[in-house]
Amino acid sequence: MADNRGKPKKFYTKEQILDAMDKTKSIMAAARYLGCSYQHLKPYMKMYKDDETGKTLFEIHKNQCGKGVPKFFKQSGKEPRLEAILSGEMSAMEFNPQKLKYRLVQEGHLAEECNNCGFHERRVIDHKIPLILHFRDKNKNNWTRNNIEFLCYNCYFLFIDQVFNEKDIEQLESVQTKDKTSEQVKMDLDPYHLEQLKKLGLSDDNNDFDIVSYKD
DSSP states (O other): OBOTTSOBOOOOOHHHHHHHHHHOSSHHHHHHHHTSOHHHHHHHHHHOBOTTTOOBHHHHHOOTTOTTOOHHHHSOSOOOOHHHHHTTSSOSTTSOHHHHHHHHHHTTSSOSSOTTTOOOOOOTTTOOOOEEEEETTSOTTOOOGGGEEEEEHHHHHHHTOOSSOHHHHHHHHOSSOOSOOOHHHHHHOOHHHHHHHHHTTOOOOOOOOOSSOSOO
16 A cells, blocks of 8 residues: 555554554544554554454544543634644743643643653543653743653652652641642642542642643
């Protein structure tokens, strides 16, 4: 099989496609993750079937109802071209960073795993992974592709900086009621930890972002 320029088209195995499906939430994102077009990937996904359900991988991953997509992403409103931001052509300063971080995964630009150790274990109850978006040059306005990466909490703590300050740790570990944790914790924590703080009466925040930590 060849494309219209006479070059052989890349063949994708079932295992490669399943790996792409595990790291993305739509066929378009899976195609981007694999480095091909939607139309190129489509026939392969229709050819392979899921061993348990008998459905094609295309049927399983087409995601027409937007399952797993946060409410804010379903709302109307023009979003910037992520490619323009990742290339440095457009600044990210005027756009919601949480939406941009979600799109990095949803559109297949970054795998939803730690870039250092590969950690990608999901919590069973809500399928979330504790990851922090790290800017290699420390400039949080520089969203160019070679400057951003996801790090798990452990790698961020070991190689970059504190995830919590000392007061936050004392508060989280104390059996006594103390002052509330700092604003840094509210911004640093992913939804799971925010939920734990709510149970302790330490946070009243409601958020709609469901894949990575808020720390930039």
